[in-house]
Amino acid sequence: MTDFSATKRLFTLPDGVTYLDGNSLGPLPVAARDRVVSCLRDEWGELLITGWNKAGWMAQPRALGDRIGRLIGAAPGTTVVGDTLSIKVYQALASALTLRPGRRVILSDSGNFPTDLYMAEGLVRSLDQGHRIETPAPEDVGDRITSIGDDLAVLMLTEVDYRTGRRHDMAALIKAAHKVGALVIWDLAHSAGAFPVDVAGADADFAVGCTYKYLNGGPGAPAFIHVAPRLADRVQPALSGWLGHDAPFAFDPDYRPGPGIERMRVGTPPVLQMAALEAALDIWDQVDMDALRAQSVALCERFIEGVEASCPDLTLASPREAAMRGSQVSFRFEHGYAAMQALIARSVIGDFRAPDIIRFGFTPLYIDNGDVDRAVATLSDIMATRQWDRPEYHTRAAVT
Amino acid sequence: MTDFSATKRLFTLPDGVTYLDGNSLGPLPVAARDRVVSCLRDEWGELLITGWNKAGWMAQPRALGDRIGRLIGAAPGTTVVGDTLSIKVYQALASALTLRPGRRVILSDSGNFPTDLYMAEGLVRSLDQGHRIETPAPEDVGDRITSIGDDLAVLMLTEVDYRTGRRHDMAALIKAAHKVGALVIWDLAHSAGAFPVDVAGADADFAVGCTYKYLNGGPGAPAFIHVAPRLADRVQPALSGWLGHDAPFAFDPDYRPGPGIERMRVGTPPVLQMAALEAALDIWDQVDMDALRAQSVALCERFIEGVEASCPDLTLASPREAAMRGSQVSFRFEHGYAAMQALIARSVIGDFRAPDIIRFGFTPLYIDNGDVDRAVATLSDIMATRQWDRPEYHTRAAVT
Incomplete structure (x- = not known):
């Protein structure tokens, strides 16, 4: 059985960052x-x-x-x-x-x-x-x-x-x-x-x-x-x-x-x-893939539940049924690009895919419940206070 | 004008090695x-x-x-x-x-x-x-x-x-x-x-x-x-x-x-x-390509002259005229594979290409007259004393 609290220490992650973009580029193994x-x-x-x-x-x-x-x-x-x-x-x-x-x-x-x-x-x-x-x-x-x-x-x-x-x-x-x-x-x-x-x-x-x-x-x-x-x-x-x-x-x-x-x-x-x-x-080589899947499902479910409870303007774009999903969760939001920029500014890193999808990868090797909760709390705050509406979050970079 | 005695220090080369295989894989820049x-x-x-x-x-x-x-x-x-x-x-x-x-x-x-x-x-x-x-x-x-x-x-x-x-x-x-x-x-x-x-x-x-x-x-x-x-x-x-x-x-x-x-x-x-x-x-970025060429020709000529003077069993496989050559010199020898193994055993690294070619790359950024002279002296000694005839030099590796 893989101990996911131990695997997190095998990666270098910048202080204070919640990295939910390992489905684009995984972090540096120590x-x-x-x-x-x-x-x-x-x-x-x-x-x-x-x-x-x-x-x-x-x-x-x-x-x-x-x-x-x-x-x-x-x-x-x-x-x-x-x-x-x-x-x-x-x-x-x-x-x-x-x-x-x-x-x-x-x-x-x-x-x-x-x-x-x-x-x-x-x-x-x-x-x-x-x-x-x-x-x-x-x-x-x-x-x-x-x-x-x-x-x-x-x-x-x-x-x-x-x-x-x-x-x-x-x-x-x-x-x-x-x-x-x-x-x-x-x-x-x-x-x-x-x-x-x-x-x-x-x-x-x-x-x-x-x-x-x-x-x-x-x-x-x-x-x-x-x-x-x-x-x-x-x-x-x-x-x-x-x-x-x-x-x-x-x-x-x-x-x-x-x-x-x-x-x-x-x-x-x-x-x-x-x-x-x-x-x-x-x-x-040390990872039990069934254990990884179970943990990935748990993280995804926790995130969906938290976001749906606190962000009524976001619509789940991923299948609700875990068996139909990979290891990411996506939501649709008209101002998704700006919302993601606001999240990144607060050190919660996911990504945006046109036209309106914000995407979060859940990777049990280095993401735990605390990261999920922090991401949910940050996203709810951004949505509740309309931080996505700030003009600086609406300028598009080449890669997001 | 490029100072080639200075560029040599910008590369990591193992002690005592004369590396004439930079035309296969160049050495590590410091x-x-x-x-x-x-x-x-x-x-x-x-x-x-x-x-x-x-x-x-x-x-x-x-x-x-x-x-x-x-x-x-x-x-x-x-x-x-x-x-x-x-x-x-x-x-x-x-x-x-x-x-x-x-x-x-x-x-x-x-x-x-x-x-x-x-x-x-x-x-x-x-x-x-x-x-x-x-x-x-x-x-x-x-x-x-x-x-x-x-x-x-x-x-x-x-x-x-x-x-x-x-x-x-x-x-x-x-x-x-x-x-x-x-x-x-x-x-x-x-x-x-x-x-x-x-x-x-x-x-x-x-x-x-x-x-x-x-x-x-x-x-x-x-x-x-x-x-x-x-x-x-x-x-x-x-x-x-x-x-x-x-x-x-x-x-x-x-x-x-x-x-x-x-x-x-x-x-x-x-x-x-x-x-x-x-x-x-x-x-x-700092190299004058004409100066590089002049130095490459000088190194190649020095090598050809040295080998031809001391190794009568080797036949030049490269064009004699510098303008017709790249930056390598090749010789033919029936037991070329073994001769190259003998050279490598004595820390002069070139390579062998079937059926009978021994090949030496001359790269002025880190190869100088001293390297050429050492290669010539080692090769002449191997040829004069038939060191290539030792059985251990006749076993073929996958990459040479």
Whole structure:
């Protein structure tokens, strides 16, 4: 059983800050600093080029992938880290499409994170093979699978909606998609480290995700990709880089994909970012995911209850039923942007998503009941005294 | 005028090591450690999500790109960092092909680094539009451009051959390719930071490169891409990620490419790696590239002269004429692998490239005449006493 009062001490959080934005960028694990300094000083500085073998840099994408694998229900040897999530989405989709030649539809939803749809758009345009992307409302995806039927090539969804926190029924949608012969790609950006995921149990074909949100790998930490073992040796990589080659250092003129998940590697992995991610995963290795989920639900419920009791102008945008949510709670408010600025000014950090959503991530590793209560009290005060109405809170920054 | 005896002190090099492998992985700049620690502690740790604006993380890919731009002759605003070199090759090639519809040939050469050819192979297979890749010997590229004529879509070359150090005549090949209406992509992996490059003066269409070799950005440092300003607003990105969108934080459902080089951005940039790269570029900002080239030529000539005078069994694999070389010197030797292992055992670090090349990078920022003389003396001793014949030097590691 994980002791969440102990894990909080493993993170560096600025004094007085209640950080409810770990679903955008997780905080700094205390151990990350020493781990990265050691990577610089003892590995890069001392071992130089030999670090690729002697410090294990070359093997690190697989090792880190396996540790993430445990959190998402993937068997060892089926997950690898590298690149950005956008690239991993492209890689998964390009691979999936070649496994379903002749089928024309990529089905996603209107709640998917834009970059997933943008990457799909770019791929479809490049291929110029008549694919089309459909994006119904999240709740209509199941019916749409059936109506598209055998023209459905790939179902590509983000499990948890980045605005509302609504969670798809992964197992049911995979079952429906497989029934019409389609492949399924899950973006776990808001799932990995948020609750237990079981990609193998649900029979997912591909899963991708980032490591800088719930996993706390740091700004720009590498993404991950999982491919079901039954597909991994059949996939022809579109992004056929040398580190996915069967023998990268043979410098063969022709590409020959490496075994299984190895072929999803592309270029030289980001060693410093991997060092920070390693420190973050040292914490995750100790976490019981069912206990984490129970605590996450408790924090979310406490927050919903507190806000609904004290802020009548806010409307819950997240599903009320815990099983339908990820690990965030969102409310709608016409002046949401300003309200969030007012909260941030008072050291309660969440974020805003256009047009009117204020969003709060609940991350049991370092957020407790006291943080929830402080956030509720601050938000109620801001709403009761209309602090959001101050002009300084209405100027928009590029990133919120 | 750059004082190269002073720049050596700006790098951490292990005691007693002569490091002639900076063309694989540059050494640690002394200032990188503090810069990365500050990025962890003061930025990620303290600013958390607001670091994207307050610490300038979001603007960093452009800022670093401009600083690299100076080294490669690219105007400000035409170069951006991100991803790996493999991804940047794919991005450039996919973009170039869409600008030359109907043309079928991608011309490279047999000396190109394998991942460039692999990425092209993967793209061609995905597109399935009848493109073919031709790889004549490096010295035959000029003639081949003419013989392919108006079926040539893209000429894609690495300026300096990673094995021999042979350097293409960039300006002449661009001129020939443009004459038949083709576009040109240069991989500057062994050029950026090795000698002055003038992509604008030579009229290159695209240039890509990595920052962990001569530029000393650290293991897994991000790559860069330059697009000629006359093309930058016409390119339709295949890798259309959210950070290349015209308004990334508007979360539009449809992709709309950002202005100019912005559209070559894809996903979230690697903040820790960028911090290390920034420290490396602080040094480069002070370097006179013509002085660097003169010193590089002097070091290479001294090495060639020394080795040829004392090691009759080694055959120069690099061009004898300095103008035809990059900043490395390669020799052929049947037992090259073992000879390099023997050198490394005696703290002279170069590398080996199959089947028989031993390779030495000369990097004036931290390599001086004393290093060259030590390398020559050690190599001569190994050759004269057949130390390469010891069995322990014949076991192959995965990375050399």
